[in-house]
Amino acid sequence: MAIFAFSVAPLGAGESVTDSVAEAVRIVRASGLPNRTTSMFTEIEGEWDEVMDVVKRATEAVGAGGHRVSLVLKADIRPGHTGELTGKVERVEERLARD
Template sequence: MAVFAFSVAPMTAGESVAEQVAEAVRIVRESGLPNRTTSMFTEIEGEWDEVMPVVRRATEAVARGGHRVSLVLKADIRPGAPAGQIDSKIARVEERLAADQSETGHS
């Protein structure tokens, strides 16, 4: 199991890349794998062999306009970890922050 964060965008599409990025995000969402998109990255969770084809299809979709493509990929690979790490990693940090607040009395 792994959580991958990636950013894919055309390098020569002008000021806005929203249309191309939206197509990449659509492909990720249609994969059925757990995912989320923020202003900088799309995260997707699954096994290596199921995630990488999705990243490839998203990259190819961005490249269809004949653009040079930039792809940034980061992975947290956790053999044997249970599914749900895309959410539980955040939950653990939030729990720690809440515990820190209760220990110091800050709200």
């Protein structure tokens, strides 16, 4: 299991990339895998192959208009652990609450 954070956007598509990014997020959400989107990244949790398939499809959707695509990908690979998409944040919040 792993958590992947990725950002995908078309290059040369003008200043607003909202429509392309929304299509990528739509694909992630339809995957059924745990995910969340922030202002800079979309995070998705799952097995390597299933997440890479989703990232690939999201990237292809962003590039469907023939634009060049920028993809940033980061992974936290931790076999045997699930629920870390929220678990990691919860542990930090608990620590902050104790201080």
